[in-house]
Amino acid sequence: MATIKYYLSRYIKKDDERGEIQLRFSGNRNFVKRAATGIRITAGSWDAERGTPRTRKVNKYGDNCEEIRDRLSQLSGYLLRCWEQADEGTVKPDALTRWMADIEWRSSQESIFINGQETTVTKWYIESKTQQQEKKVEEKKERKKIENKTFLDVYSYFIEEQYNNGVIGDSRHKTYYTCHSLWNRMERYQHKQYRVKDITTATIYDFRHFVLNECDLWEMRRVKDDKTGEMVDKLMPKKQYDYIYQGYEIMKSRGVEKRSLNYVVIQVKYLKAFWHWLMKIKKVGVEDIFLTYNMDQAVYGTPYYFTKKDREILYKADFSDSPELAIQRDIFVFQSLVGCRVGDLKRLKKSNIIDGEVLQYVAGKTKNKSGKIVTVPLHPIAQEIIKRYSIIEGDQLLPFIADQNYNEAIKKMFKKVDKIDHVVTVLDPVTRLEKQVKLSEVASSHMGRRNFCGNLYEAGYRDADIASMSGHAEGSRAIARYRKVSDERKKKMIKSL
Numbered sequence: 001m002a003t004i005k006y007y008l009s010r011y012i013k014k015d016d017e018r019g020e021i022q023l024r025f026s027g028n029r030n031f032v033k034r035a036a037t038g039i040r041i042t043a044g045s046w047d048a049e050r051g052t053p054r055t056r057k058v059n060k061y062g063d064n065c066e067e068i069r070d071r072l073s074q075l076s077g078y079l080l081r082c083w084e085q086a087d088e089g090t091v092k093p094d095a096l097t098r099w100m101a102d103i104e105w106r107s108s109q110e111s112i113f114i115n116g117q118e119t120t121v122t123k124w125y126i127e128s129k130t131q132q133q134e135k136k137v138e139e140k141k142e143r144k145k146i147e148n149k150t151f152l153d154v155y156s157y158f159i160e161e162q163y164n165n166g167v168i169g170d171s172r173h174k175t176y177y178t179c180h181s182l183w184n185r186m187e188r189y190q191h192k193q194y195r196v197k198d199i200t201t202a203t204i205y206d207f208r209h210f211v212l213n214e215c216d217l218w219e220m221r222r223v224k225d226d227k228t229g230e231m232v233d234k235l236m237p238k239k240q241y242d243y244i245y246q247g248y249e250i251m252k253s254r255g256v257e258k259r260s261l262n263y264v265v266i267q268v269k270y271l272k273a274f275w276h277w278l279m280k281i282k283k284v285g286v287e288d289i290f291l292t293y294n295m296d297q298a299v300y301g302t303p304y305y306f307t308k309k310d311r312e313i314l315y316k317a318d319f320s321d322s323p324e325l326a327i328q329r330d331i332f333v334f335q336s337l338v339g340c341r342v343g344d345l346k347r348l349k350k351s352n353i354i355d356g357e358v359l360q361y362v363a364g365k366t367k368n369k370s371g372k373i374v375t376v377p378l379h380p381i382a383q384e385i386i387k388r389y390s391i392i393e394g395d396q397l398l399p400f401i402a403d404q405n406y407n408e409a410i411k412k413m414f415k416k417v418d419k420i421d422h423v424v425t426v427l428d429p430v431t432r433l434e435k436q437v438k439l440s441e442v443a444s445s446h447m448g449r450r451n452f453c454g455n456l457y458e459a460g461y462r463d464a465d466i467a468s469m470s471g472h473a474e475g476s477r478a479i480a481r482y483r484k485v486s487d488e489r490k491k492k493m494i495k496s497l
Contacts, residue, residue: 339452
């Protein structure tokens with residue numbers, strides 16, 4: 001077994017003189033070599049009998065014995081690994097010289113606590129120059145490989161890597177692929193396939209333009225309805241652009257209408273997250289193309305939501321002629337009483353209900369930022385709804401349906417209960433001008449969340465208190481979107497003038 005012994009240069013005579021630490025490496029009878037370590041120490045700090053710095057960490061000579069001892073330990077480990085990897089029978093006489101020449105010392109500053117006091121220490125480690133060079137060559141090959149891959153291939157890898165590592169949840173996984181599809185259709189439109197190294201700020205502007213104006217590739221055409229066989233007007237791709245939508249059958253059934261700047265902002269943010277990930281992993285030589293991109297600002301307008309009184313009317317409404325709609329009504333009212341996002345709502349299990357009185361879950365959107373448990377005491381009506389559906393099999397809390405069907409059901413229930421289908425002024429996301437619509441035209445699952453937050457705001461509770469139950473991250477600015485001063489409160493304010 002190979003051994004290493006350290007000693008101080010014999011030319012040092014006095015305790016206050018500094019000298020270089022030497023080593024004697026014994027691999028076997030035929031391989032006993034000496035070398036200089038390049039590490040210097042004062043003679044008075046060296047324990048010649050043990051071949052190591054003295055145990056005192058602080059001495060009058062100013063040597064950091066602990067640090068030197070750590071470096072010698074690192075060196076021993078490195079040389080012993082070199083010996084283990086070498087062929088003992090054919091190892092060359094100059095092997096130790098080559099191993100020592102291949103060393104590159106690196107250091108970093110680390111903070112540690114000693115007796116409750118924070119102090120900074122230097123941590124040393126050894127890198128092999130040869131291995132570093134090989135690593136650089138390998139990284140260069142990998143970089144070229146990624147740079148020459150198609151943009152969409154690398155973007156797909158990013159999405160799956162983020163999803164598999166738990167960085168994004170099911171909902172974000174799905175919306176990332178929506179962005180992926182938009183980019184794919186842009187490439188088809190441009191008759192071009194981008195590689196990572198082709199992407200510039202101008203490409204992002206091209207993407208923005210395509211997302212905003214994809215509706216121009218569509219037209220209203222007279223076609224035969226698949227179900228009834230009658231001729232109907234339907235939004236279809238213009239014939240010269242049919243090739244773009246091959247494989248997009250669901251989109252062809254729905255059509256593409258004019259999109260808002262808010263929608264563009266979201267899609268570009270997904271690309272920005274991907275691009276910054278590329279820069280972070282350092283496997284491809286790219287610059288930050290978003291530094292020169294003028295990001296649009298998302299605008300949400302004044303929030304609209306139904307009141308506590310409206311919620312009670314909706315819950316008591318007679319839906320006996322639409323039993324399926326009644327189920328979704330119950331789920332929507334439940335969401336309005338717990339305030340969770342629809343993605344979290346659909347994940348809820350019976351096991352999330354504690355003692356029948358409290359809902360506890362981890363918000364999917366912030367699970368990798370805070371991981372805090374969201375706790376919501378259950379309203380009596382929420383408890384009633386849970387009991388009503390306790391007979392369903394398995395651990396699922398409520399009988400959920402697909403997101404799109406849930407949103408359609410919410411619109412139908414507002415139309416059915418005309419008393420709560422108020423006219424509201426909303427911000428048109430496309431024109432960014434006000435327009436008046438009925439709640440049944442704009443209602444969605446997110447309005448249940450707005451009802452929860454908005455009514456708590458109206459009751460006078462603080463952002464932090466509401467966020468503790470809504471699942472918003474601590475200090476979130478997004479929660480301010482739910483804040484609205486009711487007309488009743490405004491009237492009271494005017495009366496006080």
